[in-house]
Amino acid sequence: MGQSKLLVSIVAGAAIGAALSMLDRSTREKTIDTTKKMKEAVTYYATNREELQVLVExxxxxxxxxxxxxxxxxxxxAEKVEEFKExxxxxxxxxxxxxxxxxxxHKE
Incomplete structure (x- = not known):
């Protein structure tokens, strides 16, 4: 029971921290820009799966x-270490x- 409260508290803390960080304009803009780029990439690779497969390979x-x-x-x-040991x-x-x-x- 204590473990589930910990997990809920961690998730709530993360959500509150994320919400507070969005008050900063530059963070908000960067997050929106990154999200748009990620959406474009997911959409592109969803339609071009062969290219994604080649990229992964x-x-x-x-x-x-x-x-x-x-x-x-x-x-x-390891070989050099063995040489130095000798x-x-x-x-x-x-x-x-x-x-x-x-x-x-000496003999003369």
Whole structure:
């Protein structure tokens, strides 16, 4: 029961906030302009469904390409991190080799 009151209160607050924001002339004009453009777009795509389908397919393809690119970048970064993890061992090995080369007794 308390949950339904919360939902009603949230909806009422949103409606009151929206109504108060409409008192500002520029907000009202922008909202009317946006609503008109949205109506035109809906009407256009309602009559040109094939074009909407092509547009959606293009967006889906672009999203797939972006995901693949991000995935490749993440894999590359992971590989570099692994290389950097091995770097201190390699450097230590080089230091030890250099140190042993200079500390070995030389025969004349």
């Amino acid at each position: 293009e967006k889906v393809l672009a999203a797939k390409v972006l995901c693949e690119s991000v995935s490749d970048n993440v894999n590359t970064i 770097l201190p061992t390699t450097i230590q090995s080089m230091i030890d080799d250099t140190k042993s080369a200079f500390t070995l007794p």
